[in-house]
Amino acid sequence: MALPLNPAMAATFSPPVPEARRWIEGVSFPADRPLLNVSQAAPVDPPPEALRRALAEAVVSDPALHLYGPVLGMGALREQVAADWSAAYGGQIRPGQVAITQGCNQAFCAVMSTLAGAGDEVILPTPWYFNHKMWLDMQGVRAVPLATGPTLIPEPEAARALIGPRTRAIVLVSPNNPGGVEYPAETLAGFRDLARAAGIALIVDETYRDFDGRDGAPHALFADPGWDEVLIQLYSFSKAYRLTGHRVGAIVAGEARLAEVEKFLDTVAICPSQVGQYAALWGMRHLRDWVAGERAEILARRDAMRAGFARLPGWRLLGCGAYFAYVEHPDPRPSPEFARALVREAGVLTLPGTMFMPEDDPAGLRQLRIAFANIDVPAITILFDRLAALAPGLAPAGARP
Incomplete structure (x- = not known):
């Protein structure tokens, strides 16, 4: 049986x-x-040889890399992300609004676990990133498809018609996986305004932000003084620094949201990889x-x-x-x-x-x-x-x- x-x-x-x-x-x-x-x-x-050598030395010489660390991530890495993101996006991001995760997929799962339960709905533009859909399915959350047409760029007004009483979030990926398109800043702002008006979360997965073809900030969402009331950003260090095997991602969100995320992360992983976090921090400081x-x-x-x-x-x-x-x-x-x-x-x-x-x-x-x-x-x-x-x-x- x-x-x-x-x-x-x-x-x-x-x-x-x-x-x-x-x-x-x-x-x-x-x-x-x-x-x-x-x-x-x-x-x-x-990763480049300089990072590998720095990592090898740190693994031998720094005992802390082999112990449990903070659930929401290494303080120095959270501070670096907050400083770099504030400068890049022209906004104000505090270290307490950053959490480090075991890769960006875990970041999505952690955030979504705080937002939606069985029977709730989340809007995903199509074509969608399949792991996002898989996690929602596993949790009994209905993925509501938002068609993007021949441009592959979703429209806020089309999404408005899909919002119902069980809608908890809209998820955008830019630059997009699988479509490759870069969402215009005004599109992201329109979704921010829609999510705020509807009282739901806007999740923006920027795993590929380091390879955006545009110069300067791709959007001004963090320049909004109340960004943390509606916006949750996801990021991955895997692509920029070739750290796929080390599994290092990030969440940028309000501190109250991250307090809930901490419950998930403590239960699932206790803390992100100390070695991977060191590599990400070294990369941010030395590999621009x-x-x-x-x-x-x-x-x-x-x-x-x-x-x-x-x-x-x-x-x-x-x-x-x-x-x-x-x-x-x-x-x-x-x-x-x-x-x-x-x-x-x-x-x-x-x-x-x-x-x-x-x-x-x-x-x-x-x-x-x-x-x-x-x-x-x-x-x-x-x-x-x-x-x-x-x-x-x-x-x-x-x-x-």
Whole structure:
């Protein structure tokens, strides 16, 4: 007899990235035509050597890194985030309004646990980040899809019509995962005003803020004197400093909210990784120019993606920025079938749009997410050569990129 299973967990779909990795099992890729893995948005290289050396020395010499730390995170790191964010956004953020978490996914789970319970509703623009949807499903919280249309940018007025008595929050991701689009400052301000009027939270996930293509602050939400009454920001150190394995994220919110978050974090993890926090703090203090170089490289890859789709007949680029391109494909097969076929036919692993859309939304059947953070510009050229070769007449006869 099988042991009991939480029905909410049973109803939650399987993690998309591990599922996609299973598609390459048993498939061989020749040395001269290796797999291009554009399924996951994560750096594949380690942190820069200077950070690794500093971290190694600290692990040996600082006993505190091996002990429990404060539940809401290392004081020095919270102070650094508050100071840097205040300068970057032109607002006033106090260290007590910052919490450090075991990655940005945990930040989302912690915040959402303080906002919504079973039977409540949270508005998610589509295409949505699948882990956000998964957590809501696990908690019995209904994710209310907000369609974004061909621009992939949500409209506050469209969201207004979806707010009901059980709505607890609106979640925005900018730069967007999976769409790559950067939400205009006026769009974010409009959602802030809507959330404030409705008495709900506005959660803005800025995991990819370090790779925003715009100069200066992407929004003025923190310049609002009462920002902490409505706004909750999420962030990840994983992308900027290549700390994916160390799991370091952050929440910026009102102190009363973080007092509730502390209950969740103490129960789930007790404290975030001391070693990871040290690495994040060292990176913030010493790697500003290095991060600027990483941003320039990602923007160059973004430009290469845009140029590639401009010369690829039948494909439609819906959004491109940060780590992602989100596209409509011309293949007659639905995207889950087409994505699997790409592994065999082109040596490309990507994710179908159905992993980011409600089951009853047909748009996902024509869409793919391509994560280009771990392929450089030459590899992007190869990617487009392979995609072009899928259709007769789009590549030279006999081409085998």
